[in-house]
Structures are given as structure tokens and as C-alpha cells.
Amino acid sequence: MGSYAGYLLETFITLVVVCGLAVVVLYGARRVGIGRQSGAIRLVGQLPLDARRAIYLVRIGEAVLVVGASEGGLTKLGEVPASTLPVDVDPKPLRFSEVLARVRRKKEPDDAR
16 A cells, blocks of 8 residues: 555544544533533523624523624623513424425425416
8 A cells, every 4th residue: 555545544544533532522511511501591582683793682580681792792782671571482493304394495496387
């Protein structure tokens, strides 16, 4: 086997090992609960304005903070009582197959014309 083929094989094996390690670390982090919300702070809603700006509603106890996020950081825009917000309804997360089906339906031309 030539030196070029050896380097290619070594690179491929290293890539497989790194990807496998990443999967194991992410699985372990999910099992431990890293990245999940906890405590009295909860994200109630968000509105992306463009690629780098958004408005968030953050519930802390009985108050809801309106926070703006941009390149410059986070800014408190206001505060509203939690009682003025609509009742929380946690939507069921969409599966990938449902999202893919929606995208396909939008791209298919209507045959009824």
C-alpha cells in the first residue's frame, strides 16, 4: 500500500473515532441533563427579527422580562406581569419526518390546474 493510501486510511479511521466519541459525549450529556432548563427561570417565547436580532420573553417567578438580543448583547426592553400572558401551551415538538413532509408539500406543483 502506498503512502498516500496509508494517510487516507489513517485520516478516515481518525474521523470515525472522533465522530464516535462526539456521539458518546452528546449522549452522556443528554442523560445527565446538561443543557436542560432548571430553576425559576423559563423561556416563555421568542421572536427572531433577523439573523442576529431577536426578542425573548423570560419568566422569572411572577414577572416576565422582555429582553432584546443583538450583536451588542442582551438588553431589558420591559417587564410585564405573568398574569397578562396567555395560558402556557407547550406544543408537541415536530418530528423530522413531519417537517420534511411539509417542505415537500410546499415544493410540489398543483396538478389540479
